[in-house]
Every structure is written in structure tokens, then in C-alpha cells.
Amino acid sequence: MTAVPAPAWSPSAWRDFPARHQPEWPDETAVAAAREQLKAVPPLVFAGEARALTAALGQVAAGRAFLLQAGDCAESFRDFSAPMIRDKLKILLQMAAVLTWGATLPVVKVGRIAGQFGKPRSSPRERVGDVELPSFLGHVINDDAPTAEARTPDPERMVRVYHQSASTLNLLRAFTKGGFADLEQVHAWNQEFVATSAEGRRYERIATEIERALRFMAACGIDIAGRPELHEVDLWTSHEGLLLDYEEGLTRRDSLTGDWYDCSAHMLWIGERTRQPDGAHVHFFAGVHNPVGVKLGPSATAEDAVELCERLNPERVPGRLTLIARMGAGHVSELLPPILRAVREAEHPVVWVCDPMHANTITTSTGRKTRRFDDIMAELAAFFAAHRNEGTYPGGVHLEFTGDDVTECIGGSEAVLEEQLDGRYMTLCDPRLNARQSLDLAFRVAELMRS
Numbered sequence: 001m002t003a004v005p006a007p008a009w010s011p012s013a014w015r016d017f018p019a020r021h022q023p024e025w026p027d028e029t030a031v032a033a034a035r036e037q038l039k040a041v042p043p044l045v046f047a048g049e050a051r052a053l054t055a056a057l058g059q060v061a062a063g064r065a066f067l068l069q070a071g072d073c074a075e076s077f078r079d080f081s082a083p084m085i086r087d088k089l090k091i092l093l094q095m096a097a098v099l100t101w102g103a104t105l106p107v108v109k110v111g112r113i114a115g116q117f118g119k120p121r122s123s124p125r126e127r128v129g130d131v132e133l134p135s136f137l138g139h140v141i142n143d144d145a146p147t148a149e150a151r152t153p154d155p156e157r158m159v160r161v162y163h164q165s166a167s168t169l170n171l172l173r174a175f176t177k178g179g180f181a182d183l184e185q186v187h188a189w190n191q192e193f194v195a196t197s198a199e200g201r202r203y204e205r206i207a208t209e210i211e212r213a214l215r216f217m218a219a220c221g222i223d224i225a226g227r228p229e230l231h232e233v234d235l236w237t238s239h240e241g242l243l244l245d246y247e248e249g250l251t252r253r254d255s256l257t258g259d260w261y262d263c264s265a266h267m268l269w270i271g272e273r274t275r276q277p278d279g280a281h282v283h284f285f286a287g288v289h290n291p292v293g294v295k296l297g298p299s300a301t302a303e304d305a306v307e308l309c310e311r312l313n314p315e316r317v318p319g320r321l322t323l324i325a326r327m328g329a330g331h332v333s334e335l336l337p338p339i340l341r342a343v344r345e346a347e348h349p350v351v352w353v354c355d356p357m358h359a360n361t362i363t364t365s366t367g368r369k370t371r372r373f374d375d376i377m378a379e380l381a382a383f384f385a386a387h388r389n390e391g392t393y394p395g396g397v398h399l400e401f402t403g404d405d406v407t408e409c410i411g412g413s414e415a416v417l418e419e420q421l422d423g424r425y426m427t428l429c430d431p432r433l434n435a436r437q438s439l440d441l442a443f444r445v446a447e448l449m450r451s
């Protein structure tokens with residue numbers, strides 16, 4: 001008997017599989033029209049860049065580099081300005097400098113930015129004050145204002161996300177290649193409200209040492225000005241590939257290799273709620289050649305992890321697949337080791353990353369969603385310990401942060417207290433680390449990497 005050949009993968013074939021967390025668009029013609037627009041626009045990233053990121057992540061998989069993936073929980077149509085993008089970049093560069101200096105390893109920098117607009121929600125409806133409404137699903141689908149009209153999914157928003165992502169990425173490329181990310185600017189990334197804190201002063205000391213190291217190299221005759229790696233950085237973009245109408249619209253066939261790439265970002269990840277091996281998301285991302293990630297929450301088993309590896313990276317390409325564990329501070333030590341072991345025994349070369357945010361969310365007595373800095377650090381410490389015991393490599397961290405001086409997470413060395421959360425609680429979705437807490441975390445992660 002001859003086997004029936006599997007139907008060829010195509011950007012729209014995910015429609016034959018169950019797709020969770022997709023909106024109920026009120027008007028299918030409008031969705032098709034938006035998708036046609038997305039199919040016609042220039043891609044946001046080039047396939048060759050996605051391949052370069054796969055190679056960089058391959059170095060992480062091999063234990064020769066570390067991944068820092070961080071940014072907003074949800075980007076916003078309202079909070080969109082050059083200073084906001086610049087301040088997020090500043091804190092990312094500061095954290096990367098701390099990690100590179102502290103652990104003397106290259107840091108692969110990936111933003112949750114320029115496309116992070118869709119949110120999976122635990123419940124399709126939510127209570128806002130006295131009214132019950134359809135849940136806010138991210139600005140790519142509906143608006144967060146608490147009215148039924150605002151919450152109606154609107155496919156035109158996908159086109160707007162494309163344009164906002166294009167201008168965000170444009171500014172990031174300008175900053176990272178045009179002098180702002182120059183290592184000789186290492187002091188300038190310290191924002192005022194950070195510089196006056198304990199971790200800001202600690203950062204200043206490292207920045208001074210980096211400057212000294214540059215002067216030392218120059219004195220030894222190294223041509224500092226002629227070394228682009230000292231003056232530019234690679235910053236890659238990523239988001240959760242949740243809304244498949246959007247991802248389909250931006251998927252292109254690479255003219256050099258003939259392979260498909262999702263050109264909405266360099267890297268995409270599959271969320272905890274949509275990682276079913278037979279589901280539409282896994283099918284879609286199995287067919288594109290970008291580096292991809294998958295979140296693994298406390299319900300993930302060793303078999304689930306190995307099956308995802310087989311589906312998403314059957315060729316075992318190092319750097320193609322990142323597994324992002326988000327187990328919760330109290331569960332990592334028990335749940336992660338068997339998964340690490342199974343993936344290692346199956347000889348899958350994955351990048352192992354810890355997301356210490358998403359399983360450590362709590363609600364205060366006044367109804368604020370928050371996270372404790374101590375729980376975040378406890379999950380990270382347990383993640384590093386589990387890898388040490390299993391002989392696997394803890395390859396990176398995945399964080400939600402902002403460059404602003406917000407009060408959304410509790411704690412840190414200049415502690416935000418529970419009663420201060422209302423002061424500057426600005427997130428559209430999950431609570432983020434502020435710039436001081438992020439820097440504090442980077443110092444502690446550098447210590448975990450050294451130990």
C-alpha cells in the first residue's frame with residue numbers, strides 16, 4: 001500500500017485545524033479585505049535576518065551565548081511615541097551590558113516589540129466595574145475602552161498594527177545602527193530615575209569599567225572606531241504568533257531559498273494556551289522557517305515537550321526552537337527536571353528560556369493584578385538550579401518590562417509596596433517590571449549565570 005502524501009503546507013492551511021483564541025470577526029468580507037492588504041505590503045523583516053537570528057540562537061543552544069527577550073505584555077495604539085520606544089531600548093541595552101559584563105558571554109537581544117498586540121485571555125468575557133463585557137483581546141483585535149462597541153473585533157486593526165510595527169521597527173533600526181547603541185554611549189542609557197537608585201549607581205560603575213576597557217583596547221592599538229560590533233547592535237523583534245489571520249497575511253516565500261517565512265517579526269512564539277500539537281498554531285509555525293518559541297506552563301508534560309520538538313524542529317536545527325518554561329516559582333523544581341531530561345535524551349538542540357512572569361501573577365485584595373519581584377527571582381533561581389542538576393544549559397530569560405517608572409510589580413531593591421500599585425499602574429494587560437526592577441534583575445541573573 002502506498003502512503004497518501006501529506007497535503008503541502010501553505011500559509012492558509014492552518015484553517016483546516018482547530019484554532020483556539022481567534023476572534024469572532026463580525027464581518028468575514030472585511031477580514032478578507034484586511035488580509036489582502038497585508039499580503040500586498042512590504043515585509044517587516046527579511047528572511048536572511050531570520051536565518052541570522054536562528055544562527056545566533058544556535059550559539060545559545062550550544063551554551064556559547066545568552067538570550068535576553070523582553071518588552072511589553074501588550075503594545076498599545078495610544079502609548080506610541082519615540083521616547084517610549086527609546087526608553088525601552090535603553091533598559092534593554094543596559095540589561096544586556098550588565099549580563100555581558102557580568103557573565104562574559106554574548107547576549108542575543110530580542111524585543112517583545114513591533115508586533116506584540118494580540119492577547120489570549122483566560123475568559124472570553126470580563127467584568128469592568130459593574131458591567132460585563134467581551135474581554136479586551138489586544139489592540140490588533142479590539143479596544144480596551146469598557147463599552148460593547150469598543151470591544152467589537154475590527155479587522156482593520158491588523159493593518160494599523162502593521163503600520164505601527166513598521167514605524168517602531170524603523171526607529172529601532174535607526175537607534176541600533178545609527179549610534180545610539182554605541183558602546184561608547186553606555187552611560188547615556190541610564191535614565192535619571194534609574195541613575196539615582198542603588199542599581200543605577202551599580203550600573204554606573206560597570207559603565208565606567210566598560211569605558212576603561214575600551215580606552216585600554218585603544219591604547220593597545222586596537223582600532224576601536226573601525227570595529228562595527230562596538231558601535232552597533234543587532235536587536236531582533238518577536239511577538240506571540242496568536243492571531244493567525246495577521247500572521248498568514250505577512251507570510252512570504254523567500255526568493256533566495258524558496259522557503260516560507262513569517263515576515264511580521266524575526267522570531268514568533270506559540271503561547272501556553274495555543275500549543276496543542278494538532279492545533280492550528282503548531283501547524284502554522286511548523287511550516288515557516290523563522291526561529292520559533294513555545295511556552296510551557298505547569299500542565300506541560302515531558303511527552304508534550306518532546307512532541308512539540310518533533311513537530312516544530314524535526315531536522316533538529318540548533319536555534320530553530322526555543323522552549324520557554326513558565327511554571328511558577330513553587331513548581332519549577334518539581335516540574336521542569338523531567339522535561340529537561342526527556343528533551344536532552346531525545347537529542348533535541350533547544351534553547352531553554354525562563355519566563356518568570358506568567359505563572360507568578362497574583363491579584364491583590366483591591367483587585368490589582370501584580371507580581372512579586374521575589375517570586376520572579378525565585379522562579380529564575382530554581383530554573384538555573386534545575387539546569388545545573390540535569391547538565392543542561394539555562395539559555396535565557398523572557399520578561400515583561402517597560403522603560404517607564406511604573407508601579408505594577410511589587411518589590412525590588414527600592415521596593416514598590418502593595419499600597420503604591422495604584423500610583424502609576426499603566427499596563428494594558430499584565431504587570432511589568434519597571435526600569436529599576438529590570439536592572440536589579442539583570443544584576444541578579446548575571447550572578448546566577450556565574451555561580
Ligand code: PEP
Pocket residue numbers: 073120240270271272273295326358
Ligand atoms: C504572554 O507572554 O504575554 C502570555 C500570554 O504568556 P503565556 O502564553 O505564557 O500565558
Ligand code: CO
Pocket residue numbers: 073074358400429430
Ligand atoms: Co503577558
